[in-house]
Amino acid sequence: MPENSSRSARTAVVAFLSAIPGEATRSLRRTYLQEYAAHLATLKDCPEAALTQADLLDPAHAAAWLDAAARGETRRRTGLRGPRTPASANSMAARTTTLNTFSAHHGHPLALTVPKPEFAPRLTPEEAHRTLRLLTAHQPDGILTATWERTVALIALAVTTGHGLAHLQPMTLDDLQLDRPLPRARVSRTWHPLDTVTRGALTRWTGTHHALTAGHLKALHGGDVHQLWVTTAPGRPRQGRDAPPAGLPAARRTLEAAHRRLTTLALGTPLLLEQFCPAEPENGA
Template identity: 55%
Template structure:
């Protein structure tokens, strides 16, 4: 096992670099950065002054996790306001992250990881009927292009029963809408797409092409150097940061952007915070033997 560096910042960088999967690496970085920022504030010091031993102090870790659970470290407003309590899944991810960090440097904390429960799933017919309802027109307070993208993500979730971790990395080449039957490639598998899903995706691809076009009305519009190949792109300008101008739409969309838009659509259109995984109905062939109560969904397992 590696010798812990003195600098907490350096230790975080070394730990994060051990993950090959970019999504896992991004999640671990997010929570370790959150811990660094929280601890620096609690100790009235700068992040550069923090030591690795500070991050391995169980009392400090407990204080951070407690604050995070009640929403004190939240950077985005939740459904119940700016200090919405963290979900069980988010707390499980934080705990797993700090357990991994401490184990990596030979001082395992072995904190108990909260166990998330799976949300009730819609039946296949309920999922399709709800998708059809949502695909009709955008809510009054939702930008049309954002609605089109969000419904497209939802349509793929319903058709494939795959969650956001599988759907976010998709690229344009993974869709074969002109093939009969149309299909999408996710990982090493191909999933057939019905007419409704194909129509929804075709609508989004037209908007995607407009958002990422290099010219619009004769003026420079998109990225220089070629079309954006990621399937999911931003639909509105980003926020100006550190004195830099706002980033234009049509850039690859972050996973959290897709998740936030999904929450907005659910609340604006249905008035209910349905999760994307709840649309990933369970195939009867995938239910485990026994009384059927211990359902495990493939989307949640990933």
């Protein structure tokens, strides 16, 4: 085993994540390593704090987690076929890549075979814009108004900029300039001009964003919420703690679930956000 194999799993994860320069990739790796640690703690019947770096690098443990994830046993949100919906090829590829990069960083590469990602067929530009206008104008029953507004704004940016969730999720309010004669949004350090539909969707969402976050600034130690995408409803209480309020930064999985629900309710089929992008699929998008 490599050096430091006896140190805590948490310390090993923090060291690995700190070496990743991109926030989107770092967030994705963090999500899957947290899932891995939670599964392993349950498997070993011990608290997560008791896990070591060696536990995470054990090939048998890695294989057990990947097998469980593929069967849908680690799913935290109900999928299209229920709470045990098998994981997609794309999410399994991301999990496997996470293990490969984590183990290589710590000098014990697992070199696992990465499943081939599967990409859904793209909408044509005309289909994407027509669908966006449809979603912008009609809120389906069964979805919160704020959630609808946030998801439509996210889709509008995907259509306009060609970027997927990996690049859109880290955006902040500073990445929008909606009051210019030619409004624009900054994604991955590049400014993109916005059409009137996208500008309208983002203006509506930023107004809701302000309403959701203004009520609890003091609870956030006086700091504003600069992240563009925030939660639209209170979270669930965990480990004896009060439920977190709405208006906190939204996780990638929260945005994905809301997008899937909106497209299913409005269109009758769960389109992926990448299907609205005119560019080629992005890694992790």
